[in-house]
Amino acid sequence: MSHHLLQFIHQHFQSWFSQAHAVVNSEENWVELPQEMQTELLEKIINMPCPQQYQEAIQGAIATGIDRWQQHLEASNCLILLGSPVESIPKILNESLQAWADPPLDPSTPLSGHQRPHDPLTFSAQLQAALEAYPQIQIHPTPNEPVPGVNSLADRTSLIVIPRLDECFLRCIGGWEGVDFLRNLIIQNQNCFWVIGCSHWAWNFLDFVSQISAYFYQITSLPKLDGEALKQWLDPLVQTTVKPNFLEDSAETENLSEAYWELLANQAAGVSSIAAHLWLKSLRIEGDRSPDEPISEAETDVTLRQTKPTLPSLPSLTGGDRYLIHSLLIHGEMTATHLALSLGEPESQILGRIQYLLRQGIFLNHHSILSIHPAHYIRLKTELTSNNFFVGDH
Amino acid sequence: MQILLSGAMIPPIEIVHIFLAQVEGRSLDQQALAEITIRKIFYGLVAMAIAYGVMSGIQWVTTWISERVPRRFRLLIKQSLPFWKGLILLITIGYLLTLFLNLSEINLFALTGTIAVALGFAFKDYASSIIAGIVALFEAPYRVGDRIQIEDHYGEVVGYGLRSITLKTPGDNAVTIPHNKTWTEAVSNANSGELEAQVATDFYFAHDVDVERVIEILYQAAYSSKYTQLKLPIVVVMAEKPWATQFKLRCYPMDARDEFVYQTDLIRRAKQAFCRDGLPYPHLPMIHSEP
Structure with missing residues (x-):
């Protein structure tokens, strides 16, 4: 807890004393972007490839894991990839594998479009049905099967990717039987190398309830992005939208730019999705207009300025709100029905608070799937830690 | 005087x-x-x-x-x-x-x-x-914020005066107890300055119940409750009674104040699963009294 508190204080101090702070104060004429423009830019960010550092880290970890597994009989056949619950791990995994010029094995992704079943007791059956289509996976163990010898190393040629373990469980009685089923399947299918994406929060929860890390100990986390990495990632968008600061001294401009990206990386705790949202929030447009005012056609080539990135404040939260937020962070994304099931409450009882949290911008709703707004994640984590909730450790 | x-x-x-x-x-x-x-x-x-x-x-x-x-x-x-x-x-x-x-x-x-x-x-x-x-x-047999029992009174210590303490009972009554009760009466403190306090919940089943299944459900009820402090141990203990098998689920809520809603949540979750699995409850013998 003290670690989170110190991190929080550190972020505040760095934000306050940052050089970027000096730039902003002189820009009183610049206002927040209209909603329409923010949405447009956000879509561009979503369609951009994930940061290069993520891809390199994932490819490196998979290559090392596969190499060890193919060389040693007793080596682990599973690699767990952990990330923040507001990070799109399936997208990052998918892009990393697609961008890999020379992968050691061809990946299969049996659960790429997997969603939680309406009835949480059918997780195992649903997973079994999805995996049965892959002949390299042996669903039912053969009795009296001989212990594999050194010769079996040559048969280790399959790579199975499960992009999101978070979607395979629900916090209710019988809700993590699907994870237990997967665990047994992975242990008995030593001829396949499994790459599993999961959020830190879900992994911690599963570790509490079924001690999963005792079985799968080869774990790697997405790296923290520094200012340089973020600048490199968002640069294509920055180049087309953002106007450089009006300073005569180019060295000073360079320093301010570096300070800006370092501050952004620090505020976002090195998580790309949080950084993207904070970057968007830090953009300003010249003129006296409200965020809801649409942009006229004559203004299509407007240039924007970057101001000091700051974490948005949290609205006042009730005890019940914290339970909602905590559950959603454990599961990553879920429907209101599943959220109610995970809390053990009737759906009608939580809908009002969900609407409140949506209105406050804490929750996002995309085709009836709820998730946490990435920009609020850091403060929510501190809030939950201070209120004695367990959180996902990065 | x-x-x-x-x-x-x-x-x-x-x-x-x-x-x-x-x-x-x-x-x-x-x-x-x-x-x-x-x-x-x-x-x-x-x-x-x-x-x-x-x-x-x-x-x-x-x-x-x-x-x-x-x-x-x-x-x-x-x-x-x-x-x-x-x-x-x-x-x-x-x-x-x-x-x-x-x-x-x-x-x-x-x-x-x-x-x-x-x-x-x-x-x-x-x-x-x-x-x-x-x-x-x-x-420190009690501090402000502790949940204690002195004689028949149980509740949270909400006031600490010169002469007495004030307990807020689950029924929202304020009970004033003089400090000198500690000379003679036992003080039972549930959380001793911590946020969490253990909650023990009893369940009773027929003697021929599938014990392993009951224990599994009780563990999962505790693990899945939103109130549970997962960092603290969860234990199920059993005892045999002449009329039933007793299962006691011991676990901790994140906040001792949630004691009763937590217990309700555990019972609700567990009973749904017991009902789904058709686990047998004890049949108590009918007692006929002469008119």
Whole structure:
């Protein structure tokens, strides 16, 4: 807890004393972007490839894991990839594998479009049905099967990717039987190398309830992005939208730019999705207009300025709100029905608070799937830690 | 209050005078008691009023702040209340003593002796409670924010006064219990200054029930409850009764205040699963009484 508190204080101090702070104060004429423009830019960010550092880290970890597994009989056949619950791990995994010029094995992704079943007791059956289509996976163990010898190393040629373990469980009685089923399947299918994406929060929860890390100990986390990495990632968008600061001294401009990206990386705790949202929030447009005012056609080539990135404040939260937020962070994304099931409450009882949290911008709703707004994640984590909730450790 | 001495009624202030005179063998007005003026009386009254106001203010402020800060800091703030109250009381008494008495070593000795006699006669229980309250500050059998049971009263300690504590019961009643109960009664403290307190929930089944399945469901009920503090142990213990098999689920909510809603949540979740699996409840024998 003290670690989170110190991190929080550190972020505040760095934000306050940052050089970027000096730039902003002189820009009183610049206002927040209209909603329409923010949405447009956000879509561009979503369609951009994930940061290069993520891809390199994932490819490196998979290559090392596969190499060890193919060389040693007793080596682990599973690699767990952990990330923040507001990070799109399936997208990052998918892009990393697609961008890999020379992968050691061809990946299969049996659960790429997997969603939680309406009835949480059918997780195992649903997973079994999805995996049965892959002949390299042996669903039912053969009795009296001989212990594999050194010769079996040559048969280790399959790579199975499960992009999101978070979607395979629900916090209710019988809700993590699907994870237990997967665990047994992975242990008995030593001829396949499994790459599993999961959020830190879900992994911690599963570790509490079924001690999963005792079985799968080869774990790697997405790296923290520094200012340089973020600048490199968002640069294509920055180049087309953002106007450089009006300073005569180019060295000073360079320093301010570096300070800006370092501050952004620090505020976002090195998580790309949080950084993207904070970057968007830090953009300003010249003129006296409200965020809801649409942009006229004559203004299509407007240039924007970057101001000091700051974490948005949290609205006042009730005890019940914290339970909602905590559950959603454990599961990553879920429907209101599943959220109610995970809390053990009737759906009608939580809908009002969900609407409140949506209105406050804490929750996002995309085709009836709820998730946490990435920009609020850091403060929510501190809030939950201070209120004695367990959180996902990065 | 007056005390009968050698057949005559003597007011307590006179007893003080006599006692001090015996110790010093001098004129009391010159040695022990300082000159009492209207101004001093006024100062004394103002000091007492300020102390009362500050104590009430601190009580209100600590309660207000502690209910607004994150849970982790709630007990820390609440537990500081007796310290602040004690400090104010000490300063006020010190001020009043210096205002009205000449505190030489001998006078102090005489005064304490006199007070002891006076309290021994008149305020025995009151003094006993105050002393027990001071002892309780150091021994800490209970602190503000703890959930305790004394005799038949169970609840959260919401007030810590000079003479007594105030418990808020689950039925939202305020129960005042003098500190001197700790001399003679057992104090059962559920959380001892921590946020979490163990909750034990009993379940009963027929003797032929699938024990492994019941235990599995109970563990999962605890693991899946939103209130559970997963960092603390969850245990299921069993006992055989003549009429049923008893299962006791022991686990901790993140906040001891959620004790009863937590228990309800556990029972609700577990019963849904028991019902789904058709686990048999005990059949108690019918008792026929003669009309």
